[in-house]
Structures are given as structure tokens and as C-alpha cells.
Amino acid sequence: MPTWFWPIVFGLLGAILGSFIATLCLRWPAGRSVTAGRSHCDACGRALSAPDLVPLLSALASGGRCRSCRTPIDPAHGSIEFAALLAGAAPFLLLAPVPAAAWALMAWLLIPLIWLDNRHLWLPDPLVLPLALAGLLAGGYLGGLTPVDRLIGGAAGWAVLASIAGGYRRLRGFDGLGQGDPKLLGAAGLWLGWQALPFLLLLASGVGLALALARSRTIPLAQQRIPFGTAIGLAALLIGLLPPLA
Incomplete structure (x- = not known):
């Protein structure tokens, strides 16, 4: 072709x-x-x-x-x-045809999650679960990682944010992270593998800060609820275009 x-x-x-x-x-x-x-x-x-x-x-x-x-x-x-x-x-x-097609699939599944979280702070399970299933089945075509790498990525991605959310809730008495954020990071881990998680979290934090600063003209930083799922989704898309981090 x-x-x-x-x-x-x-x-x-x-x-x-x-x-x-x-x-x-x-x-x-x-x-x-x-x-x-x-x-x-x-x-x-x-x-x-x-x-x-x-x-x-x-x-x-x-x-x-x-x-x-x-x-x-x-x-x-x-x-x-x-x-x-x-x-x-x-x-x-930017990519060879097979990983490009896999990236496009990941992006199409992420777009509604990115938009809904940015607008409504909502990451519905009926959208996160297909992203996770697609990562389980097609993630290997994106970065060439083994199923074990990606399964560890899925489990670790969920566990890291779930632990942070649970600890914050116990210390402060209220939620600091949405319940969908750990699931979304787990789904991203199924696509990108455990190797990408540290960079993914770092990049997502930077994206989240940029979103907060962009809104600070109308909403003070202390009053904002940052759509971290949007930041995770955008960071995952950027990392998916990079060479595998294995």
C-alpha cells in the first residue's frame, strides 16, 4: 500500500x-x-x-x-x-502500520474518557473496561511488550493510585482522587506495560498542573478539582508514540 x-x-x-x-x-x-x-x-x-x-x-x-x-x-x-x-x-x-493502528484504537477509546473527566470529572466503568480489555488483547502490538509486562502494568497501575487514594482518605477523611483514576491507570498499564508507569505518572502530574494553571484565571488553584483522569489519558497517548520503555 x-x-x-x-x-x-x-x-x-x-x-x-x-x-x-x-x-x-x-x-x-x-x-x-x-x-x-x-x-x-x-x-x-x-x-x-x-x-x-x-x-x-x-x-x-x-x-x-x-x-x-x-x-x-x-x-x-x-x-x-x-x-x-x-x-x-x-x-x-510516526509509527509503523501495526503499532499505529493499535495506538489509534487506544486513542479512540481514551478520547471520551479524557473529555468526560475534563468536563464532568467522570470516568465511567463502561468506558474504562473496554479500554482495559483492548489493552489486554492489543497492547502487545503497540509496544511489543510481553503479556506479563502488561499484566504487571495493569495491576501495578491500579494498585499505586488505589493505595494513594486510600491513604489520603484515611488521613484527611475525604477523597482526594476519584475512584476511576486507579482503574484508568491500570488500563493504561495494560497498554504500555509496567516500565512506562513512572514516566506516565510524572508526565500526568505535569499535564494536570498545566490544566490547573490554565484554569487559575477563573478558578483559584485551592478551589479546583483537577481532572487527573484527563491528565493520565493525555500522558498515555504521548508515551504510546515513543519507543518502548522496556
């Missing part, structure tokens, strides 16, 4: 998946069904037709507004679709 084939194919696949991921991210926290019923405008209720559902292009053609009532479309739709498109295309510019 020519070098341009896989980035285009996976980029298009990412845009299509991104449309579903965006729907999931916006409907699920509101208690609305992700799969039931036709897609419709949230403002006027008009059912969307095929020309309204082309990822990215439909929103561009309509100026980012509903074609009927002209209510602005939530920009999260476009940003999530673009992130999924980029997640499909970009790894093939």
Missing part, C-alpha cells in the same frame, strides 16, 4: 467514530440515550438528515448552526470529531 493510504483510511474512520463519540459525550451525562432514536437538533427537535450528519463538513457548511432554527451547535461535536480524525491519521506518520 502507498504511504498515504492508511492515514487517509484511518482518518476517515476516526471522523466517523468521532461523530458517535461526540454524541455519547454530550448525551450520556444528561441521562439521554446514545443509541435510541434518530439524531436531532437539541434546540428545535428537527430530525437530522444525511447531509446534516457528515462529520465536520456538515457543521462547516451550516456555519456551525442548525439549518432550521439557526441555534449554534455545541462546538464539542466538531472538536471531538477532529480529535478522533487526528487520532486515526497522525500515528501512521
Whole structure:
């Protein structure tokens, strides 16, 4: 296959998946069904037709507004679709085809978790568990690590943050980490292996600090609840593009 084939194919696949991921991210926290019923405008209720559902292009053609009532479309739709498109295309510019495909899968599973934790401080188990299962089955294609390395990574990733969370709770009397953070780090360990965990935690801490500083103009640091799951997800994506740390 020519070098341009896989980035285009996976980029298009990412845009299509991104449309579903965006729907999931916006409907699920509101208690609305992700799969039931036709897609419709949230403002006027008009059912969307095929020309309204082309990822990215439909929103561009309509100026980012509903074609009927002209209510602005939530920009999260476009940003999530673009992130999924980029997640499909970009790894093939940096990695060999097989690890690039594995990285794209990991990224598509992480995108809703990154977004939901950043917006709602929520890492739902029905999204973390597929990420973990995919890491168990496909993580070896990403970094070439053995199943033992990745199983240790999964167990150690969960245990480290679960221990920190438990110790903090006993000392302070309230939670300092969300219950989903240890599970997410464990899932990342199944993809990246135990060797990546120290660097992953260091990088995630830096990302979390950067997010907090970016928000400090509107929310004082002392009052912030840092979406550490978002930081873990972004750090895992960056590390997945690096040579194996074995």
C-alpha cells in the first residue's frame, strides 16, 4: 500500500467514530440515550438528515448552526470529531502500520474518557473496561511488550493510585482522587506495560498542573478539582508514540 493510504483510511474512520463519540459525550451525562432514536437538533427537535450528519463538513457548511432554527451547535461535536480524525491519521506518520493502528484504537477509546473527566470529572466503568480489555488483547502490538509486562502494568497501575487514594482518605477523611483514576491507570498499564508507569505518572502530574494553571484565571488553584483522569489519558497517548520503555 502507498504511504498515504492508511492515514487517509484511518482518518476517515476516526471522523466517523468521532461523530458517535461526540454524541455519547454530550448525551450520556444528561441521562439521554446514545443509541435510541434518530439524531436531532437539541434546540428545535428537527430530525437530522444525511447531509446534516457528515462529520465536520456538515457543521462547516451550516456555519456551525442548525439549518432550521439557526441555534449554534455545541462546538464539542466538531472538536471531538477532529480529535478522533487526528487520532486515526497522525500515528501512521510516526509509527509503523501495526503499532499505529493499535495506538489509534487506544486513542479512540481514551478520547471520551479524557473529555468526560475534563468536563464532568467522570470516568465511567463502561468506558474504562473496554479500554482495559483492548489493552489486554492489543497492547502487545503497540509496544511489543510481553503479556506479563502488561499484566504487571495493569495491576501495578491500579494498585499505586488505589493505595494513594486510600491513604489520603484515611488521613484527611475525604477523597482526594476519584475512584476511576486507579482503574484508568491500570488500563493504561495494560497498554504500555509496567516500565512506562513512572514516566506516565510524572508526565500526568505535569499535564494536570498545566490544566490547573490554565484554569487559575477563573478558578483559584485551592478551589479546583483537577481532572487527573484527563491528565493520565493525555500522558498515555504521548508515551504510546515513543519507543518502548522496556
